[in-house]
Amino acid sequence: MSHSNPEPVIIQSPRGGPLSAAFIGCGGTGCNILAEGELPAEGIRIAISSEPDTMASLKAGKRMVASARELESNALISAKALRLAGSEFEKELAVALEGSDIAFMLAGLGGLSGGWGAVVGARAASVSRGMGFCVASIPFSVEGGTRKDRAAAQLRALMQVADATLVIPNDMILAEAPNIPINRAFRVMNSVLASPVSLLLKSVGKDDIGQVRALLSAGKVLAMDSAEWDRENAEFAVAELLGKSRWLDLKSRQAKSAILFVEGRGLYDDLMELGKSFSRVTGNGCPLIVASAGERKAGLRVTAVVGF
Ligand SMILES: Nc1nc2c(ncn2[C@@H]2O[C@H](COP(=O)(O)OP(=O)(O)OP(=O)(O)O)[C@@H](O)[C@H]2O)c(=O)[nH]1
Numbered sequence: 001m002s003h004s005n006p007e008p009v010i011i012q013s014p015r016g017g018p019l020s021a022a023f024i025g026c027g028g029t030g031c032n033i034l035a036e037g038e039l040p041a042e043g044i045r046i047a048i049s050s051e052p053d054t055m056a057s058l059k060a061g062k063r064m065v066a067s068a069r070e071l072e073s074n075a076l077i078s079a080k081a082l083r084l085a086g087s088e089f090e091k092e093l094a095v096a097l098e099g100s101d102i103a104f105m106l107a108g109l110g111g112l113s114g115g116w117g118a119v120v121g122a123r124a125a126s127v128s129r130g131m132g133f134c135v136a137s138i139p140f141s142v143e144g145g146t147r148k149d150r151a152a153a154q155l156r157a158l159m160q161v162a163d164a165t166l167v168i169p170n171d172m173i174l175a176e177a178p179n180i181p182i183n184r185a186f187r188v189m190n191s192v193l194a195s196p197v198s199l200l201l202k203s204v205g206k207d208d209i210g211q212v213r214a215l216l217s218a219g220k221v222l223a224m225d226s227a228e229w230d231r232e233n234a235e236f237a238v239a240e241l242l243g244k245s246r247w248l249d250l251k252s253r254q255a256k257s258a259i260l261f262v263e264g265r266g267l268y269d270d271l272m273e274l275g276k277s278f279s280r281v282t283g284n285g286c287p288l289i290v291a292s293a294g295e296r297k298a299g300l301r302v303t304a305v306v307g308f
């Protein structure tokens with residue numbers, strides 16, 4: 001733990017074959033993400049909702065209905081009772097997840113069912129022994145206090161049971177496009193939520209997942225931002241940009257771990273250079289994985305998922 005500046009771990013291509021993944025769309029947001037088709041084609045798709053109507057037209061291998069109250073009370077069972085299904089619903093979900101290396105829970109926190117559904121999904125992943133990775137949005141500030149408080153309660157529960165919880169504030173889109181209509185904003189946010197899922201599955205294989213799981217579980221909560229640079233010295237430029245990211249906020253908090261997904265030239269030395277530049281930016285040389293996640297016409301696009 002105490003050695004300073006450990007070398008970044010480089011994953012140039014997935015080892016041991018592709019991961020078998022499950023995508024669990026929870027509540028309104030999660031079901032929309034399943035419907036919008038930006039997730040990888042390979043993988044089990046499960047929809048969880050309190051509204052059977054919203055799931056009816058979904059292309060999902062499994063649709064599970066539970067009331068918001070059932071999901072909430074299942075979600076709030078003590079984390080000490082993990083590895084034992086907390087309800088028939090959770091047991092059924094755990095059976096569906098058997099054999100998956102990783103289950104992604106996708107949800108918008110703050111609502112009555114999706115956030116709690118994501119907690120139940122994370123519990124089920126733990127019962128089935130796969131990695132449980134939740135990617136969730138935080139409500140817009142303008143949505144008000146009740147949603148904000150509920151989102152905070154759901155996040156606390158997630159942090160106790162999921163291996164990794166990546167939260168992405170909906171406000172992020174308003175900062176980039178202040179006048180965007182709300183439906184467009186949700187749509188854009190849904191593709192932002194789907195992006196780390198695709199990047200991880202493109203770059204991480206069965207022999208890498210143990211290392212990635214250990215790294216990502218080092219932080220309680222994960223944040224994400226991307227940066228791109230099309231001219232020379234992209235490794236330095238991108239690391240600088242990420243260092244200034246308002247959403248990662250690396251200037252005022254200590255990163256515990258990070259994974260960088262790199263689209264663009266993925267030569268070993270370039271990835272190492274990027275890792276070292278990013279380490280300098282975080283200041284504390286936290287454990288770091290740099291994973292090559294596909295090609296790009298020019299320059300680099302780097303998505304950083306950072307644990308705190
Ligand atoms: N990114 C994204 N966020 C959404 C979408 N719809 C709603 N939200 C946000 O997610 C939060 C939760 O809403 P839903 O996902 O509909 O949650 P739900 O659990 O189904 O709960 P209720 O609709 O409140 O019954 C809202 O407060 C919004 O911030 C969507 O399609 N995409």
Ligand SMILES: [Mg+2]
Nearest residue numbers: 027028029111
């Ligand atoms: Mg809803």
